[in-house]
Amino acid sequence: MSKEREYYKAARRAAAAVNSTADIKNRLDSVVRNIARTMNAAVSLVLLDAGGTKLVHTSSRGLPQFYRKKGVLDAAKSMTEVITGKPVVIADVTNDDRIQFPEMAVKAGITSALGIPVIAGERCIGGIRVYTRERYDFTPQDTVFVTTMANLIALALRDYAALQEGSDPLKQPGQAEPSLLTKTRSVVFAHPSEEEFAGILDFYNIEWVYEPRSFPLSWEGETVTEMFTPDFYLPAIDLYIELTTVKQQLLAEKHRKLKLLKERYPEVKVTLLYKTDYDRLLAKYGFGPLAQTRAHGIDQVLYSATEINERVKALAAQISRDYQGRRPVLIGVQRGFICFMADLIRQITIPVDIDFMAISYYTGLSKSSVKVTKDIVVSITGRDVIMVEDIVDTGITLSSILKHLQSFGPAGLAVCTLLDRPARRLAEVNLAYIGFEIPDKFVVGYGLDYREEYRNLPFIGIPVIESAVENTGTAGTK
Ligand code: IMP
Ligand code: MG
Numbered sequence: 001m002s003k004e005r006e007y008y009k010a011a012r013r014a015a016a017a018v019n020s021t022a023d024i025k026n027r028l029d030s031v032v033r034n035i036a037r038t039m040n041a042a043v044s045l046v047l048l049d050a051g052g053t054k055l056v057h058t059s060s061r062g063l064p065q066f067y068r069k070k071g072v073l074d075a076a077k078s079m080t081e082v083i084t085g086k087p088v089v090i091a092d093v094t095n096d097d098r099i100q101f102p103e104m105a106v107k108a109g110i111t112s113a114l115g116i117p118v119i120a121g122e123r124c125i126g127g128i129r130v131y132t133r134e135r136y137d138f139t140p141q142d143t144v145f146v147t148t149m150a151n152l153i154a155l156a157l158r159d160y161a162a163l164q165e166g167s168d169p170l171k172q173p174g175q176a177e178p179s180l181l182t183k184t185r186s187v188v189f190a191h192p193s194e195e196e197f198a199g200i201l202d203f204y205n206i207e208w209v210y211e212p213r214s215f216p217l218s219w220e221g222e223t224v225t226e227m228f229t230p231d232f233y234l235p236a237i238d239l240y241i242e243l244t245t246v247k248q249q250l251l252a253e254k255h256r257k258l259k260l261l262k263e264r265y266p267e268v269k270v271t272l273l274y275k276t277d278y279d280r281l282l283a284k285y286g287f288g289p290l291a292q293t294r295a296h297g298i299d300q301v302l303y304s305a306t307e308i309n310e311r312v313k314a315l316a317a318q319i320s321r322d323y324q325g326r327r328p329v330l331i332g333v334q335r336g337f338i339c340f341m342a343d344l345i346r347q348i349t350i351p352v353d354i355d356f357m358a359i360s361y362y363t364g365l366s367k368s369s370v371k372v373t374k375d376i377v378v379s380i381t382g383r384d385v386i387m388v389e390d391i392v393d394t395g396i397t398l399s400s401i402l403k404h405l406q407s408f409g410p411a412g413l414a415v416c417t418l419l420d421r422p423a424r425r426l427a428e429v430n431l432a433y434i435g436f437e438i439p440d441k442f443v444v445g446y447g448l449d450y451r452e453e454y455r456n457l458p459f460i461g462i463p464v465i466e467s468a469v470e471n472t473g474t475a476g477t478k
Contacts, residue, residue, distance in 0.1 A: 007145040010038040014149060017235065018156045021209045023187060027156040028059040029207070030235070031149050032128075036061035039130055039142065040314050042110070045153065047118070047126035062311075063108060063131070085124045087147070088115035089138045105131075107422075109434060112136045116146040120154040128153070134318070193243055194231055197273075201234070204459065205304035209233040212240070215268070217260045228257045230270055236306045240270040297454075298444075298461040303436060305458040308418075308446060311435045312340065315416060316347030318433060319386065327351045328384040329410075331376060333401060334358040335455070336390035339447035340418045340435075344388065353378050359401065370400040376408075385410040389417040390447050391438075395427035402429070419443065419460070436460075 017030035028045055036043040042062030090096045090113040093105040105113075114130040128150050130138075187210045189195040194210070201208045212233035218226035230240035242258065244251055258272055303311075319328075330352050332341045345352060358374035385405060392398050398415065405413055416433035423440035444450050445457030454463065 003141060006038050007141070007148075010034040011145070011148050011152070014152055017209075018152055020212045020233070022160075023210065024156065024160045025059070026207075026209050027160070028153060031153050031156070032059045032061050033207075035128065035130065035146060035149050037310070038145075040132075040317065041136075042108075042131040042133075044129045044131075045118070045126065046129065047157075048124075058126070085117045085119060087117070087143050088113075089143075090114070091135060091137060109133050109437065112138070114138045114142060114146065116143065116150050118150045118153050118157075120158055125154065125157070191243070197232065197241075197243060201232075203301060205301050205307060207235050207306075209235065215261055215265060217257060217264060226257075226260075228261050238269055240268060242270065242272050244272055244274055297464045298457070299464045301459050301461045302438065302443060303446075303460045308435075308460065309343070312343045312418075313347050315433050315435060316344055316349075319344075319416065320349040323350055323384060323386075325350075326384050327353065328386050329353040329355060329378055329380050330386050330388050330416075331355050331357060331380075331405070332388045333397075334374070336447045336449065337388050338455070340390055341388045344416070353383075355380075357401070359397070370397055372401075372404060376405075380405065380408045380410045382409065382411050384412045385414070386432075387413065387415045389415060391419040391421060391443070392417045392429060392431060393421050393424050395425050395429040398429050399427040418446075419448075 014031045014034040018027045021027060032043050032045050044060035044063055045058045047058045090098060093110050093113055094102055110131040112132045112135050116128045117124045118126040128146055130146060198208060210232060211229050214227045214229040216224040217228050230242045232241040244254060261270060334356055355376040355378040357372060357376055359370050360373050361370060389398060402413060414432040417431055418435035420431055420434045420437045441462050443460050444454035444463050445460045447455055449455045450463055
């Protein structure tokens, strides 16, 4: 698909999402998400605070937490042109004084940046920043696309302000409504079970929109006489959900309306959900094992199955591009890599070979003593090798494996790790591809274990035992 067409589709999706919800947080998130997805980059939306001098991160996608939380930025120092209403293109963040925190940008793996102002009427109220990991020269077409999305944001904000106060923000000299930044999820639920359901979705990092849309069901002439408004919409799986109570007469009525909805709008996916069906639904859409375990022992989900999937796809695209015309050997070390490698290779579009190793740590000694218990079978001499890792912690395991592989004389040896926890790094390792940089917490799921448990969780989370774990990284076994 041409870039032009992808941009058109992203703009169309974002416009539809903005128009389908009154929740400002969801509106801003969907615009940001669509930019990130289409440009395959990290995106953040910053808005000026009420004083008009500070920028606040309002919605972001793909940025490590520490970068988002680096604090409010000084509008006068940070990509100033954005605030004056001009686009800013920065090819190399390390070498440009328009970046306020270059070390942090580097730590966040950012190389190039694009800043586009968000302009409401004639007043600049903030900016959209697009960041890429690899050096990238933004094109005029990119600028036009992000400007379109910025206009959508300005319209969403204006409409929101008008809805809130019956006022027009363009008439006020104050900047973006301060309430906007705090009242991000000001949903008023009609029923406690809806709030509970939203809570469950939040726990699993599943995006949702409350009462997204009303579907006209019956008409008398031009007049709509009957409508149906499903409780939730889950954009990630394109599904509308109607929760039900146990009251029989209400249930019959809902069934009737749902049947009508399906007849009138056959393309719309909608389901009726009993309270007891939550787990079943989550299981059906890939949140499986928790349905049984109720995510026992999981304190917090860091990355949902959907987020992991998006990130793995992006890594695979990058590898396919970088190794175009070659045939790399992907090597994994048992057993934590299993989910990552399985998903990764299915998204890579060039031919690859795969192989595996197993290692053990000499007991009683430090982790630096790694023994290869199962070696690779494929000959890698003169080949391009990509080492696929679940997580790089101290880097000691990886560096001794790399030394081992290097002894075979490969043409190249790169590392692709799903997770990078730089906080505990002891051995210097060069990571060519990183899925997520994670905080200094022990994590499980998606192949990673704590004493052989939790490997089959479809998401990555922090177990409750995290605080009890010495957090040396030794609690997980390979
Ligand atoms: P390193 O030698 O300290 O870098 O350790 C890397 C290995 O330790 C990984 O390949 C994992 O098998 C394991 N590990 C480190 N941190 C974690 C974690 O948070 N959860 C599960 N396993 C981990
Ligand atoms: Mg492990």
